[in-house]
Amino acid sequence: MSCCGHGHAGHDHAGSAPADPALAGLAIRPDRLLDRLEQLAAIGRTDEGACCRLALTDEDRAGRDLVVSWMRELGLEVRVDRIGNIFGVRRGSEDLAPVMSGSHIDTVRTGGRFDGNLGVLGALEVVETLNDAGARTRRPLVVAVFTNEEGARFAPDMLGSLAYVGGLPLQQALDTVGIDGKRLGDELERIGYAGDAGLGLYRPHAFVELHIEQGPVLDLEGVRIGAVESLQGISWQEVSITGQSNHAGTTPMRLRHDAGYCAAAIGTKLREIARELGGDQVCTMGMVRLHPNLINVIAARATVTVDIRNTDEARLQEAERRFADFLEALAHAEGVKIETRRLARFEPVRFDDGIARVVERHAASMGLSCRRMTSGAGHDAQMLARICPTAMIFVPSIGGISHNPAEDTRPEDLAAGAEVLLRTLVELAS
Secondary structure, X not given: OOOOOOOOOOOOOOOOOOOOHHHOOOOOOHHHHHHHHHHHHOOOEOOOOOEOOOOOOHHHHHHHHHHHHHHHHOOOEEEEEOOOOEEEEEOOOOOOOOXXXXXXXOOOOOEOOOOOHHHHHHHHHHHXXXXXXXXXXXXXXXXXXXXXOOOOOOOOOOHHHHHHOOOOOHHHHHOOEOOOXXXXXXXXXXXXXXXXEOOOOOOOOEEEEEEEOOOOHHHHHOOOEEEEEEEOEEEEEEEEEEOOOEEOOOOOHHHOOOHHHHHHHHHHHHHHHHHHHOOOOEEEEEEEEEEOOOOOEEOOEEEEEEEEEEOOHHHHHHHHHHHHHHHHHHHHHHOOEEEEEEEEEEOOEEOOHHHHHHHHHHHXXXXXXXXXXXXXXXXXXXXXOOOOOEEEEEEOOHHXXXXXXXXXXXXXXXXXXXXXXXXXXXXXXX
């Protein structure tokens, strides 16, 4: 673990005086940041306390409208591109490539208050802090809100940022069909966010994304700030199994072609692959559908989703190979047909070491403990890393819980992360 400073959880250093003259008198307002987070979290709140704003739904539109209204109140020039990404621009003293920061505001169905939202609203808090101080950066600052980061409604995840950097053709992105059968381009039009700006509108000088960790490392170790230097590779696929329906009582086990059994075997094999490869390897079967889904009928069809991740590309490929070999053997053994469909595939990403060092230095100047780390989740930053120096700032997730109504981060950690973001952006933009 690389540490900078010796701060500890529960003690807020966010207001300490910075040594850098460019930062003199600048400090974020935690109350303002928390208030905006709560206002945004109220949109799409469920009875269970979750935040449900699937991409391009009415709830997502309401969230977008709120964030755009805040951008305009802060004097930002708002642009929306053709995939619905939103950009709020604060002019610099020179017409240079901007420093960009932001994230997403769409959620999974059982989302929490901070996933994505902190990155967007933390960047807005930086802008308001600079406005209050009458401070101007040399480079412009751009606050970004990317479309469909979660991939919960439209696959793949990080769709908006992937299209932005040229990794997904615009028409293909617009023609994406969601889990509800709706076309992405039609839904963009419906909610009023089919913008007219071209993709790649701004080629940033640098991109920095503030985010909750969504994992347990910082919380368990009592570390306040994560300087994220890398991000796991992700392999998503859908597996469709076609067997044969039959009577659950009269069909001998040896004569079954049971799609439900095959789905269960896939879940077990994924755990086995992760255990065998060890290290950073993780495997998940996240969704299962059976047909006809009746208690006394052997399943004729099953569809499952598979999520395989590793920080090392060679080991990720090895996990994929082992899984493919298993599917071939399973189909032969059970007399079923198995087909796979690629949903997403992203190689592991190395972020910019120079920006990570800037994050570490500012955390140290505030007396905050800090460690280098890898992100296990996918983020828009991994796409921006294709076109500019990029890094991420993590703050702790209590208990490592995310994509869950219980997702939580201590207010002092939210404030500390936003303060580190402020200092990092100001240095990069100066």
